[in-house]
Amino acid sequence: MELLRNITEQPTNINRMCEPKLQGSCELRRKRTEEHGHAPAEMARIVTDHASGKCYCRGKVLGKGGFAKCYEMTDLSTSKVYAAKIIPHTRVSKPHQREKIDREIELHRVLHHKHIVQFYHHFEDKDNIYILLEYCSRRSLAHILKARKVLTEPEVRYYLRQIVSGLKYLHEQEILHRDLKLGNFFVSELMELKVGDFGLAAKLESAGNRKKTICGTPNYLSPEVLNKQGHGCESDVWALGCVMYTMLLGRPPFETTNLKETYRCIREARYSLPSSLSPQAKQLISSLLAKTPEDRPHLDHILRHDFFTHGFVPERLPASCCHSAPDFHVSSPAKSFFKKAAAALFGGKRDKVKYYETLSEYINHSPRKTALANVDGRPLSPSAGRPVAPSPEGLPPMTRDTIRLIVRGSLGSCSSSSECLEDSTTGSVAETVASVLRGCLENMPKGKPNAFIILRMRVWVTKWVDYSNKYGFGYQLSDHIVGVLFNNGTHMSLLADKKTVHYYAELGQCSVFSTSDIPEHFVGQVTVLKYFAHYMEENLMDGGDLVSQADTHMPRLYLLQWLKSDRALMMLFNDGTFQVNFYHDHTKIILCTQREEYMLTYINEERVSTTFRLSSLLTSGCPADLRQRMEYSLNMLLDKQPV
Template identity: 35%
Template sequence: MEVKIGDLGLAARVGPTGRCHRVLCGTPNFQAPEVVSRSGHSCQSDIWALGCIMYTALTGSPPFAGAPLPEMYQNIRDGRYPEPEHLSPSARSLITRLLAPNPAERPSLDHVLQDDFFTQGFTPERLPAHSCRSPPVFAFPPPLGRLFRKVGRLLLTQCRPPCPFTSKEASGPGEEGTEPDRMESSSEEGAPPCPESRVHLLTLGALQTDLADPEGDLAPQVEAATRKMHLCLDAGPMAAQDPPGEQQPVLWAPKWVDYSLKYGFGYQLSDGSSGVLFRDGSHMALHPPGGHVSYRPDQGTLWTFALRDVPSPLRAKLAVLRLFACYMQRRLREEGTVSTPVAPASPDFSLLTFAADSQALVLLFSNGTVQVSFRTSQTQLVLSGEGEAFLLTLWEPGGPRTGISYSLDVLRGHGCTPAIHQHLLLGLRLLQRIR
């Protein structure tokens, strides 16, 4: 990556003493103290101007601006300017050296190029086109980046060619059989997370994630999910038989894979899209059709890319996402399907967190949907929607593979069966573990 800055409109030849004429010239915001004081200036004044340019590029405004000209000139002489706290220590240090009031204390160009700001940390190989409109995303630390790059290199070839990501194929019949066993954890140099052994769908604990709000507090989402469960539990007297239900399109995760000890928790939605909640709290999803990718860094803003425009630092995470999606598409059976077409998930739809024990797994999504999957009975329970659109959808072994949905009015009129009541209590217990 090269940046060339040139402006020779006020260039002058350096005299025998190493100084130019004592003249006041140049853009006022970028003039060095020796230029303002007319004490004679030379190449060190250009170093000062580089400091102003660097400050402006990193903050969006020049270091010396917004004041009457005499006051601004005094600030320049004193080297007095705002120091943004959001800049990295290496950036602040280099700016301080470049904007030293004494020209002799400023670094040479060779020293600038050897500064930690340019030699340490992450430097992108290239910048995507969208950087002209919005900041590029560089979200994870180098150690995690190296890990995911290795995963991408070693493991992505295990599932080539890439699986198609279409709603039709993603909702087709899956692999039948008993519940998969636990996927064995492997070392970095070991087997890929796409082994011949089958996948255990439950795990103890929950991923660390701070996606709920800037403070990383999931309490509002958990409380909303808890209220939904209480609405069902308190809807009416215990029903002796199943209440009347109907088939409704429901967005939920019929497939998932837990590799959270090393990488993250992957899932496939009923609309055919796939997502991964990574160990660092970030979330990435691949949406059909068209294959656009949405990414939200930990406590960060949602970014959406075309598949071909995913930034280089995120390609390793994309490789892990596609690997998980390929594994789920090819090797995992579905826990039920929905025949009614499901509206595609919005780009900001994501898995916030999960919790599990030996009996059940609960998934909490960003739109308020709660999914509870039970290990022994293989029953799936999904609570979705709000108000009049609220639905409790149930998949049971031997029942319709499309699932049966119950509105809140139906539950109030007929109540829940003892089995549904017990499922809700187990899900409620797991939700309380997330608090």
């Protein structure tokens, strides 16, 4: 069982084949590889590029292959360290051998991608050809797997996501790698994966013009390559399935004691899927290792598979993962809080008691990083302040409250920290709303309004969840659009059709794409967006009786800024819609414009809504409790720093 594993996965000796015959040619090439695995003993330690005048110092061996050895190589003028692939001229003396090296250089030198090993320079002297590449200090996934034996599913998602990103770039450049395996995935100091070794890479040809050469590493060859039907993008996808299987189980899927049997298993797509794998992992492996090339998924679809969307994907792995399994089960306060909140929703009295005890402790110890959700549209957080008492009739308006801001987020800001100020456009929207509220409060007489109107609001926030300690602030509008203002200052909306995403990096700049064709760099954020949508749909109820009516002629609503104090949540939208939810009694006020007129809606403790024209409030006044809430809302807009 170890024979083929050693042939295909030995970290320091990359053995592969590219011959039209099968076993005999493979074994012959393998023997030649072993014979040629040693560079000349007299190789100089200091190497000079005579064209540039630069001198390099050769360091330790990093790996070796059929024609070359790879060394650490340091530029003596800058101290920059490279991985230098050094090929003796004696190893490429035949024309076709030299052509192979030249083709590798020409293909690799034009590639520029985060997950592709960077090509820097090449030169030669009388003895060798030198190719200077990006140095990856953590070596390769083959080294990591050798130390670890198997990897966890979150790690496999982490690495596969980066492999797919690099491979998609290659295929977009019409380049096939043709030798994807653990030994060709290199890991940088920061644990970022880089696809490397383009010795067998080739330009993509049309199906009729594909070369029939059997090319690659035995355990990773696809059925169509073995059957001499040629190598296409689907063959790289097959190899990806072999890589995934190997990372999860520590051995290639078609490993046997002899090469003929391995090829027989590959042609029949015959392999086992142990019960230790998750159902999602089994499904993805099965699709990647489909016998028919056309049945394998496109790279665009792989990251949307349940294996990725229904499982944890770490944003970064610690360097300790190179030799020991990571601990992904460290409990965070936010995660624990969500679990207790769910228990409070659906459990018994004991669960509710535990939840409120946790909530109290969580707020006391983490005042600026909360993970609170609302139930029935109401915050799970009890007010840290006292209920607002109505001002007695005839008394002057209440003096300005002290606002204790806990956390905030703004479109275009770098985090939910209050130290990141909103941009000038967001500020101008806030100033406009503040001036409207201030003008109303300063000129509104005491008393109660004579009349209110019944109308359909355009849109308002019916549900929300604050997960800004990790991702951002999510909300659902009454027209069923779900939005998330992320901690990095960007915003995403999932439209009611659940198929369209709107992305905003700043006010007015919208990118639109389908959930079936997500740009690679947005996959993570869309996954979080869907998580928020699912959570609110499954666990939260609407916060009032107010019926809304979508206006297709109006621009889409999206969140510009949110603020949380110890008493209320404030949300400000791109069109000036302004909503404040009060914790202690679950009341809400919503200020918006309709038909060029300002409307103010008040949702009371019974979740019953009343809508007033602002002009009527200026004439007739409003109830004292509503006035107090308007004053507090204005103060939230005016106070920008936490107390």
